[in-house]
Amino acid sequence: MEYTLGSILPILLGPFLAFVVNIFIVKKWTKLGVFLSCFGMFVSLFYSFRIFKDFVFGKYSTGYYVHKVFPWFDLKAAGVSNFAVDMGIYLDNMSAVMLFMVAGCAFLIHIFSTYYMAGDARYGRFFVYLSLFTTGMLGLVLSDNLLSVFIFWELMGFCSYSLIGFYYEKEGAGNASMKAFMTTRIGDVFFLVGILAIWTTVGSVRFVDIYAAIADGSFNGLYAVGLPLATFAALSVFMGTIGKSAQFPLQVWLPDAMWGPTPCSALIHAATMVAAGVYLSLRMYPLMELGGITTFIAYIGAITAFGAATIALVQTDIKAVLAYSTISQLGYMVLGIGVGAYNAAFMHLITHAVFKACLFLAAGSVIHSLHDHHTHGHVQEMPRMGGLRKKMPLTFIAMLCCTFAIAGFPLFSGFVSKDRILGDALVMATQSKAYWIPAFLGFTAALLTAFYMFRMMFLTFFGEPRDKDLYDHTHVEKLSWNRNLPLLILTVFTLGGWYSGHFFGGWVKIPGVEHKEWFATLIEKPRVENFKAYKSLPFGSVDTGADRVFEESQFNPDKYFTEKEAHHVHLVHAIGAWASIAIALAGWFIAFMMYSRGAWNPGRWVNAFSGWYRALQNKYYFDDLYVKGILQKGLLPFNNLLSRFDMGVFDRYAVDGWEAVNRFFYRIAKWVDDVIVDSVGVDGTGASVRFFNVILRTFQNGKIQFYFIIFLVVMVGYIWKLV
Amino acid sequence: MITLSSYLAISFLLFVCGIAVMIARKNIIAILLGVELILNSCAINFVAYTRFVNNNLDGHIMSLFIIIIAAAEAAVGLAIVIRFFQIRESIHIDDATQLLQ
Numbered sequence A: 001m002e003y004t005l006g007s008i009l010p011i012l013l014g015p016f017l018a019f020v021v022n023i024f025i026v027k028k029w030t031k032l033g034v035f036l037s038c039f040g041m042f043v044s045l046f047y048s049f050r051i052f053k054d055f056v057f058g059k060y061s062t063g064y065y066v067h068k069v070f071p072w073f074d075l076k077a078a079g080v081s082n083f084a085v086d087m088g089i090y091l092d093n094m095s096a097v098m099l100f101m102v103a104g105c106a107f108l109i110h111i112f113s114t115y116y117m118a119g120d121a122r123y124g125r126f127f128v129y130l131s132l133f134t135t136g137m138l139g140l141v142l143s144d145n146l147l148s149v150f151i152f153w154e155l156m157g158f159c160s161y162s163l164i165g166f167y168y169e170k171e172g173a174g175n176a177s178m179k180a181f182m183t184t185r186i187g188d189v190f191f192l193v194g195i196l197a198i199w200t201t202v203g204s205v206r207f208v209d210i211y212a213a214i215a216d217g218s219f220n221g222l223y224a225v226g227l228p229l230a231t232f233a234a235l236s237v238f239m240g241t242i243g244k245s246a247q248f249p250l251q252v253w254l255p256d257a258m259w260g261p262t263p264c265s266a267l268i269h270a271a272t273m274v275a276a277g278v279y280l281s282l283r284m285y286p287l288m289e290l291g292g293i294t295t296f297i298a299y300i301g302a303i304t305a306f307g308a309a310t311i312a313l314v315q316t317d318i319k320a321v322l323a324y325s326t327i328s329q330l331g332y333m334v335l336g337i338g339v340g341a342y343n344a345a346f347m348h349l350i351t352h353a354v355f356k357a358c359l360f361l362a363a364g365s366v367i368h369s370l371h372d373h374h375t376h377g378h379v380q381e382m383p384r385m386g387g388l389r390k391k392m393p394l395t396f397i398a399m400l401c402c403t404f405a406i407a408g409f410p411l412f413s414g415f416v417s418k419d420r421i422l423g424d425a426l427v428m429a430t431q432s433k434a435y436w437i438p439a440f441l442g443f444t445a446a447l448l449t450a451f452y453m454f455r456m457m458f459l460t461f462f463g464e465p466r467d468k469d470l471y472d473h474t475h476v477e478k479l480s481w482n483r484n485l486p487l488l489i490l491t492v493f494t495l496g497g498w499y500s501g502h503f504f505g506g507w508v509k510i511p512g513v514e515h516k517e518w519f520a521t522l523i524e525k526p527r528v529e530n531f532k533a534y535k536s537l538p539f540g541s542v543d544t545g546a547d548r549v550f551e552e553s554q555f556n557p558d559k560y561f562t563e564k565e566a567h568h569v570h571l572v573h574a575i576g577a578w579a580s581i582a583i584a585l586a587g588w589f590i591a592f593m594m595y596s597r598g599a600w601n602p603g604r605w606v607n608a609f610s611g612w613y614r615a616l617q618n619k620y621y622f623d624d625l626y627v628k629g630i631l632q633k634g635l636l637p638f639n640n641l642l643s644r645f646d647m648g649v650f651d652r653y654a655v656d657g658w659e660a661v662n663r664f665f666y667r668i669a670k671w672v673d674d675v676i677v678d679s680v681g682v683d684g685t686g687a688s689v690r691f692f693n694v695i696l697r698t699f700q701n702g703k704i705q706f707y708f709i710i711f712l713v714v715m716v717g718y719i720w721k722l723v
Numbered sequence B: 001m002i003t004l005s006s007y008l009a010i011s012f013l014l015f016v017c018g019i020a021v022m023i024a025r026k027n028i029i030a031i032l033l034g035v036e037l038i039l040n041s042c043a044i045n046f047v048a049y050t051r052f053v054n055n056n057l058d059g060h061i062m063s064l065f066i067i068i069i070a071a072a073e074a075a076v077g078l079a080i081v082i083r084f085f086q087i088r089e090s091i092h093i094d095d096a097t098q099l100l101q
Helices: A005-025 A030-057 A092-116 A123-142 A146-164 A173-200 A207-216 A229-244 A253-259 A262-271 A273-285 A285-289 A294-312 A318-338 A344-369 A392-407 A413-431 A434-460 A468-473 A482-494 A516-524 A564-597 A602-608 A612-618 A619-699 A703-720 B004-024 B026-053 B058-089
Strands: A066-073 A085-090
Touching: A005 A030, A005 A066, A005 A092, A030 A092, A030 A123, A030 A516, A085 A092, A085 A123, A085 A146, A092 A123, A092 A262, A092 A273, A092 A344, A092 A482, A092 A516, A123 A146, A123 A262, A123 A273, A146 A173, A146 A229, A146 A253, A146 A262, A173 A207, A173 A229, A173 A253, A207 A285, A207 A516, A229 A273, A229 A285, A229 A294, A253 A262, A253 A318, A262 A273, A262 A318, A262 A344, A273 A285, A273 A318, A273 A344, A285 A294, A285 A602, A294 A318, A294 A434, A294 A619, A318 A344, A318 A413, A318 A434, A344 A392, A344 A413, A344 A482, A344 A516, A392 A413, A392 A434, A392 A482, A392 A564, A413 A434, A413 A564, A413 B004, A434 A564, A516 A564, A602 A612, A612 A619, A703 B004, B004 B026, B026 B058
Parallel strands: none
Antiparallel strands: A066 A085
């Protein structure tokens, strides 16, 4: 396949042009606009599938990339010789897989939205935002440098703001959108600082240049604020991830993001917003490694995974459970980055995107059906559900598959990816004591995940309906293509075989079975040495792939380890895998006993740990800490101080003082205007005309004898002069 | 004895009389009379100079010309005055203001 601009750019232009056109037409021709949005996504999906197919089904090649660059601006004309910024497209295996995932999920979410949002007052506007949001994510994946990543990053920040606050007439939605925007902004500021730190060192923010600089040792021996520069830059960039991917301690915004319509939650939680943070960390992995913050990352990830999972235990809102499970799963990805499970972390990003999109769409399908005819609102509270599997069997099946996937049951995708992260964490733990805590938290969170997801399933779909009135008014699920088809497709892709190449995960080796794992073969840590002699292509050039680098699979642990070490790794992974299965089953069993059989009473646990229960219901008091502590104790007094300074000093002296200065100049100008311009200039012109008029009028009085006298006088004077 | 200056004195007297008439009188016919006086003073000058300085007939001929021109001028002037009177019913010089306007 030839990589011309025409084969790459439509990925971005499809949704973007749909967005631009929709701005103008969607209010009047809503149906056409919605169709355009979906069609734009389809174009994007088509082209990203072509690239995906070429990268993945081509040869299982690694180390191949397409990089096209055009100069964005150059300050040479302004006299700054070393400030030129290039923009470009960078495609490698990771972006190819990512593009297909984003475009695919976003397309299905678009389709589902035509079902979910139909009849909404702002049906069309929703699609405008949806298109722009997807554009942001696709652009971020296509970016070749941190600066354009940042631009698209902020674009997504804005879109999430608009979508979370989509029902802006509700106060909670408006507050949630502001909270999401402001919280991620904290991470973004650090991210920008990190970009600048990299810029000052490398002189470029392109990924390939950063890799090359790492290989050359440009970061060595440089310090910033007491830290090695690499550590400083890596920490700053990772702060961006913390904000965007809702890691501890900036996780507070994501649960509130469920104020938005459910399809937009699916987009934020799965394909776009939160995936961007993890994707950035994966891209910047060599920097994190160089900065030596991987242990820190592992701890952040493990704490997030565990903490969010515990909060999810006590949630009663179906979307809140899913929101906390998202944070928890993102914690797993970050943990994977921290323990060096690069491709497992990326794989979990992809598998999670698929099953979480499916979970949210299924939840949307449930919520949309449950209509409270007293309040005329949709019902999200699980205690009012129950027994819904008879009413909506297809949604039930989709949700069940996704629950199996997220809980890490064998055969499903979550098992394949999460197990590898946990296995690698375990391997790291056997090598370094510092990793025992993340590994332990990871496994515990897996148990909790299985428990709360099955709790949600049992409460929602099994047992007797607890709100009979609501249940009776729920319609039996009618098949409709835009409701069930996206769910079905996503459900199919929750199977683990799509990702591992077979159904038992890569590390559980079955004798006599040839392992062919496209995922593990394709995705590898960027090997920075390869980027030393690197050349990018001009933007419009045609990349035929003639110089494509074929290399043997680099994700072959046997290649790096001695036989003994490899055996150890395999053993630990095998233990991890069986432990994961046991843990998932245990989680299911506890949930089953509590919520389906009713044998164990959850209320007893609540009473026994009432302090913890309250802490969990209040989300570990993080919101209180931020609002009452940091905002009210810290920022609000600071704000008041600033406002007092503004009013007392700036307004009083600078603004009012300026008024006095102005008044002074006004007087001078008024005098000049009155005296010189008006009196002398304007009136003076009139007066001089009148004066000469009087003189000349006297001479031309029409009396011929007067003329004659003048004539005589002149003649006499003339003769006098002659004589 | 009668010398050139005597003639010139009379001629000057006539000229001043004509100027005075032209300036002082408002009657157009009187002004025309003033013009005739000036012409006559010129004619006296010519004759006096040709008699006392050149002693030939050039000045006499010029005087005759002046008399003829004066007659023609008087005829034209009077014709203008008559037309003027027919239009304005006045021969007052201050009524002749059409060119002013």
